[in-house]
Amino acid sequence: MKKTLLFLTIFLSSMLINAQLIPALESITLQKGHFTLDNSVGIFVKATNTKELVKLATYLSDKIELETGVKLSAKKEKSKNISLEIFNKPNENLKEEGYILNINSNEIQIAANTRAGIFYGIQSLLQYTIANNKQTPVKLPNLSISDKPNVAWRGMILDVSRHFFNVNTIKETLDLMAFYKLNVFHWHLTDNEGWRIEIKKYPKLTSVGAWRTEIPGSIIYKIDSTYTQKLEGEPYQYGGFYTQNQIKEIVAYAKDRNITVLPEIDVPGHSGAALTAYPEFSCEKHQQETPNSTLWNGVVKAENINLNYCAGQEETFSFIENVLTEVMELFPSKYIHIGGDEVDMSYWKKCDKCQKRMKDLNLKDEHELQSYFIKRVANILEQNGRKLIGWDEILEGGLAENATVMSWRGEKGGIKAAKMKNNVVMSPSDPFYFNRYQDNPENEPFAAGYSTNTLERVYQYDIIPSQLTKDEEKYILGGEFGVWTEFISSVEHLEYILLPRLPAFSENLWSGKKQKNYSDFTARLNSMHFDYWKANGKRFHPKLYTKSIY
Numbered sequence: 001m002k003k004t005l006l007f008l009t010i011f012l013s014s015m016l017i018n019a020q021l022i023p024a025l026e027s028i029t030l031q032k033g034h035f036t037l038d039n040s041v042g043i044f045v046k047a048t049n050t051k052e053l054v055k056l057a058t059y060l061s062d063k064i065e066l067e068t069g070v071k072l073s074a075k076k077e078k079s080k081n082i083s084l085e086i087f088n089k090p091n092e093n094l095k096e097e098g099y100i101l102n103i104n105s106n107e108i109q110i111a112a113n114t115r116a117g118i119f120y121g122i123q124s125l126l127q128y129t130i131a132n133n134k135q136t137p138v139k140l141p142n143l144s145i146s147d148k149p150n151v152a153w154r155g156m157i158l159d160v161s162r163h164f165f166n167v168n169t170i171k172e173t174l175d176l177m178a179f180y181k182l183n184v185f186h187w188h189l190t191d192n193e194g195w196r197i198e199i200k201k202y203p204k205l206t207s208v209g210a211w212r213t214e215i216p217g218s219i220i221y222k223i224d225s226t227y228t229q230k231l232e233g234e235p236y237q238y239g240g241f242y243t244q245n246q247i248k249e250i251v252a253y254a255k256d257r258n259i260t261v262l263p264e265i266d267v268p269g270h271s272g273a274a275l276t277a278y279p280e281f282s283c284e285k286h287q288q289e290t291p292n293s294t295l296w297n298g299v300v301k302a303e304n305i306n307l308n309y310c311a312g313q314e315e316t317f318s319f320i321e322n323v324l325t326e327v328m329e330l331f332p333s334k335y336i337h338i339g340g341d342e343v344d345m346s347y348w349k350k351c352d353k354c355q356k357r358m359k360d361l362n363l364k365d366e367h368e369l370q371s372y373f374i375k376r377v378a379n380i381l382e383q384n385g386r387k388l389i390g391w392d393e394i395l396e397g398g399l400a401e402n403a404t405v406m407s408w409r410g411e412k413g414g415i416k417a418a419k420m421k422n423n424v425v426m427s428p429s430d431p432f433y434f435n436r437y438q439d440n441p442e443n444e445p446f447a448a449g450y451s452t453n454t455l456e457r458v459y460q461y462d463i464i465p466s467q468l469t470k471d472e473e474k475y476i477l478g479g480e481f482g483v484w485t486e487f488i489s490s491v492e493h494l495e496y497i498l499l500p501r502l503p504a505f506s507e508n509l510w511s512g513k514k515q516k517n518y519s520d521f522t523a524r525l526n527s528m529h530f531d532y533w534k535a536n537g538k539r540f541h542p543k544l545y546t547k548s549i550y
Contacts, residue, residue, distance in 0.1 A: 020131035020527050021124055022503045023181060023510035024520070026098075031142040033105045035080070037064070037129065038137040039071055042078030046085035052115045053084045059256070060084075060122050067130055068138050082108040082125075084118050097183075097258075098148025101125060103140055116258045120147070120181050127179070131528045151463070153425055153478025154509045155184030155262070156502070161191035161273070162293075163485040164240035165494070170250055172491075176498065178257035180506040185254055186262045186337065186480055189242075192272030192291040192307055196241045197263070199326050202278065202319070209273035211239035212290035238292075247330050262389070263331045266339030267320060268309045268373050275306040281316045282306035283351035293486070307344055311373045312353025321380050328384050335404060338377050341391035343370055371397030378403060389425070392417070406480070411465045418468055418475040426479040431457040432505070434497045435484045438541055445496065446487050455544070459504040459518050481505045492539045499533055499540035500525050 043061055045053040060082070061072045072082065090113045094100070099112040099121035110121035124145060132140055156177055158165070165173075174185060189197045195209035213235050242250070254261045272291040275282040288305050309316045327336065345366035348354040354369060363369050370393075378388040378400040389404040392413025399405070404423040407414030414424040429436070430451040437444050437452045463479040481501070488494055507521055522544050530545045 020524060021127050022521070022524055022529060023507035024515040024517075024524075025124070025145055026147045026512065026515060027145065029144045031104070031144065033142045034139045035103050035105055035108055035142060036137050036139055037068065037070055039073075040078060041070070041072055041080045041082060043072040043074050043082040044084075046083055053086065053118065055256070056115070056118055056122065057082075057084055060125070063122075063126055064129065067126065068133055070138070080106050083110070085109065085111045086115070086118065087111060087113055093146070094148050096152070098146070099124070101143075101145040101147075103142050103144075105142060108140070116183075117148075119178075119258045123179055123181055127528070130532055149181065149510045150512050151476075151478040151509050153184055153480070154182045154506065155186050155425070155478065155480035156182055157186040157188055157264075157427065157480050157482040157484075159188040159191065159482075159484045160196050161188060161194040161485075163489045164194065164196065164238075165485075165491070166240070167242070167246050167250060169491050169494070171253055173494075173498075174250075174254050174257055174259055176502065177259060180503050181510055182502075182506055183259055184262055184478075184480065185259050186264060188264045188266075188484075190264070190266050190274065191270045193293070194239055194241075194290065195273040195277065197247065197265075197327070197330075198241060198244045199323050200244070201322050201326065204277035205274060205323075206241040207277075209277040209290060210241040211237050212273075212292045214238045214292050239290075244326075244330060251331060260333050261331055262333050262335055262337055263327055264337035264339060265323065265327055267377060268311060268370065269307055269341065269343035270339055271309055272305055272307045275309070278319065279306060281309055281313075281319050283308065283310040283312075283347045283354060306347075308347045309373075310351060310353060311348060311369050312351055312355070312357040317376055317380075320377060324377070324380055325384075328381075328386060333386075335387050335389045336381050337389050337406070338374065338381075339390060340370070340374055340394040341408070343393065345370070365397070367397035369397070370394075371399070374403070375400045404477070408482070411467075414476065415465050415467050418465075418472045421472075421475060424476050426463040426476060427482060428461075429482070431461050432479065432481040433484065434458075434481050434501055435486070435488060438497065438501060439543060445493060447497075448484070448487065453501075455501055455504050455522075455541070456518055458501050459508055459516075459521060461508065463509065479505075479509055495539045496541060499538060500529065500544070501541075503529065 043057050045057055057074060061074065065071055094113050094117060096114055097116045097120060099110060099117040101121045101124055102109040110118055112118045112121060128140060129138060132138055158173065177185065193212060195205045199205050215235050251261050276288050276290045279285050279287060284306055291305055348366045348369055358369050361372060363372060374390065374394050381388050387402060387404060388400060389406055392405050392407045392409055394403060395405060395413055395416055399420065399422060405413055405417035406425045406427050408427045408429050410428050414426050417424045431453040433453060435448050436450060437447045438454055464473050464476055488497060507516060525544060526546050533540050
């Protein structure tokens with residue numbers, strides 16, 4: 001009887017611990033005793049790959065001190081230690097990003113095959129420490145964890161063209177991503193409403209294209225459920241951009257957190273800001289102001305402004321190559337995102353140069369002209385050892401041979417690309433666009449309509465389409481959720497639409513089907529995460545929070 005009670009106690013305690021961590025763990029076993037986290041604890045790195053691990057040890061020490069006030073000693077081994085170790089012989093079960101976290105009364109051990117695995121073990125230890133930081137000194141119940149992600153590509157898209165967010169906000173967003181084990185920051189840097197990256201060869205991209213004249217009152221912002229505020233006043237200049245030094249700083253910051261920064265430079269459409277700065281690369285070549293919020297509200301018709309690059313002149317491709325050359329110098333990512341979506345082909349239909357290009361190349365329609373355009377850009381990237389990724393419209397007219405497709409218009413594009421044996425990242429707007437409502441629109445800040453992308457729908461969505469065979473499933477690299485910022489202009493609003501859907505997305509992609517349970521997930525949010533965000537001044541959607549807020 002005593003043995004049965006002991007087993008039941010250990011089992012229930014294991015469930016409780018698992019209920020604190022997000023994403024859900026692959027396996028966890030509770031053991032007797034606890035580790036006391038105090039100033040007598042040392043932290044050290046075992047023999048291999050010491051330079052990178054020493055950096056991670058410093059990162060962990062800083063985080064532990066920030067959360068608990070405990071200062072770890074890195075000078076030498078103590079009687080109690082935290083150790084970081086990369087296996088000499090790879091543990092095949094852990095794969096690329098998995099880790100082992102063992103806690104006994106004298107040591108906390110984090111071990112993995114790679115630096116990435118060590119980093120994710122650190123995130124689990126940090127969450128575990130925060131959850132148990134209820135007394136001084138902090139006592140961590142002993143346990144053993146083995147964990148790894150279900151998919152490799154776990155990303156977030158942030159549009160900084162419609163509304164600009166500064167370097168500090170980008171870093172805070174990267175920290176949030178890292179805490180929940182996301183690893184791709186898809187940075188939407190250019191669009192009609194603003195060009196946000198310094199390109200030294202073309203300074204007007206930022207001196208002109210990074211700024212637009214906004215007209216207060218053109219958008220009605222619903223701030224919260226209690227009132228509606230209409231912006232009033234004189235037109236004003238809105239904008240901003242990142243210098244190349246700032247971009248290098250952010251890329252390095254992300255790398256330290258095992259996050260790849262994927263830049264998106266939109267071609268051939270969504271290019272109104274660039275063509276405001278350099279109209280000679282458009283079909284119509286007329287002068288214009290950078291499009292503002294009246295465009296996305298349907299007040300200004302697209303035919304009144306240049307939004308597309310001209311596909312019929314060689315100067316366009318020289319310009320794009322020069323821009324991408326500087327982009328590739330700043331971003332070491334294997335992939336470069338080139339957009340390719342929502343191209344208004346009416347420009348090309350009216351353009352003599354584009355029509356001549358089609359005739360010369362025997363292209364039957366403008367979709368094939370777009371395919372030609374995308375393949376030219378893909379060739380530029382491939383000559384520099386990079387790969388092209390674009391929205392699912394790049395399938396139309398013929399897909400570039402080695403292109404990766406990001407499927408946003410539902411699943412059809414992803415299914416088609418996978419069956420063609422091209423890699424796919426699933427980012428269906430329904431339910432993965434977080435700029436859409438997350439609850440009843442009557443009670444929410446103003447947002448894009450189309451679908452209501454609730455927390456549960458984000459959590460439950462299966463990124464592997466059922467129409468794929470087992471062999472075809474391997475072409476689904478993972479998924480991304482999107483934050484398009486037409487109606488998101490503040491950090492508080494950004495946080496509100498991210499939390500708690502970002503952790504739900506994280507668990508959806510990291511954890512296996514056997515580990516996922518929506519009720520358990522919401523319990524975990526309430527066991528620690530809501531309170532942690534509140535304590536750190538983060539705004540979040542309060543519907544499922546079981547305590548008072550604001």
